[in-house]
Amino acid sequence: MKQDEPIVDMITCFTDIINGLRRFDRKFTNGELVSKMHRSLSEDWNSLRMLIENTKDVNTYPLEEIYGTCMTYELNNAKTKKKTRRSTEEMKEPPKRQIVLKSTNDEGSSNANMSDEELDDLVLLVKKWRGF
Known part of the structure; x- marks a missing residue:
């Protein structure tokens, strides 16, 4: 079996x-096939x-049941890997930066005094900063 090959293949x-x-x-x-x-x-x-190997008798364990067990294991393992990958990516992602601008209400400062370039x-x- 190749690495990351689906069990069905x-x-x-x-x-x-x-x-x-x-x-x-x-x-x-049956034991030879299972082995x-x-x-x-x-x-x-x-x-x-x-x-x-530790819980079943290999000689009497049906091959079809192993197929089903492997498919179930693959589905559960894929879900676990997906959750682990997602949480790992979230941990690697840097925290989002936020900026807070202080508002002043001075009589001398108004937007009317700003040039078009400054606006x-x-x-x-x-x-x-807002991501538009």
């Missing part, structure tokens, strides 16, 4: 290989592999 490939070998009259026991399936899983699947610069500054 791996199962399809595994089934194709087994069916091809069966055409040459090669017979497999081969386990060995073909990548390192990302070690926890599931160990769980199955344009002020508008651009406010737009930049």
Whole structure:
């Protein structure tokens, strides 16, 4: 199994290989198929592999049930990775800066005394900080 390969692709490939070998009259026991399936899983699947090996009898464990268990594990693992990735990205994101402008109410200062260039610069500054 390749790293980050979907389990459905791996199962399809595994089934194709087994069916091809069966055409040459090669017979497999259930235990052999389950063992081969386990060995073909990548390192990302070690926890599931160990769980199955320690809790189930490999010789009697149906291959279809392993397929279902692997698909369920992949779905749950993908959700966990997505949550972890999102929280990691949020932690890396720098905090947003905010600017507060002090308002003065002096009689001598009014917008009427500002030139058009100064007003344009002020508008651009406010737009930049507000994200427009």
